[in-house]
Amino acid sequence: MAQQPEAGRRAPLNRERVLRAAIALADDSGIESLSMRGLAQELGVVPMALYKHVPNKEQLLDGMADTVVARIELPPGGCDWKELVREHVLSARRVLLRHRWASRVIESRTGPTPAVLEYLDSVIGAFRDGGFSVDLTHHAMHALGSRLLGFSQELFDDSGSTGPSGGAEALAAMAARYPRLAELAAGATHDTASSVGRSCDDQFEFEFALDILLDGLERLHQRGWTSTGAGA
Structure with a gap:
């Protein structure tokens, strides 16, 4: 008779398990406290065992950012472009509010990860399917900036005692x-x-700015605006 697996045996180590554990640690203790040694201890392995799946800390952070962004639920198509883009952004924000460290990690990456590229491609598709030109879509993406991924870069951190x-x-x-x-x-x-990294970035202020941007883009789209001046 074949021997039955031991009760409580740990799941085999793989990249997905490593990233899930790293995200859980960052959620609980903050991204600053995350280390390869601490992660290995959490997983019950020696640190060298991690390097088969994440060769270094930067690739670990890449994978964590990708995993979090992949959790953003993309809204179904078929509705107005403005509502579709808005739902993309607010869906991203809901995910970022669950992982408050993620905005800093995303900002620190030297290039977009595959999940970020897939998400941005979906947002671009919402603009293009809504009749936006490539030119206006390009400028819309710049105008929305980090807000596309559910957070915004404030002018300064007002969490001190200046107020x-x-x-x-x-x-x-x-x-x-x-x-x-x-x-x-x-x-x-x-x-x-309700903030993502800064006390001034509450949900109301986030949606207020998002709606101003979308309303402005709608007016430019209706006018047939281009960056070369036609339709201005």
């Missing part, structure tokens, strides 16, 4: 030197729990 949380004295000192900035800081509200 009302710095106290009345700090706000008064700011108001004396930078009155308009202090006015804005005093009147702004932020939901830090």
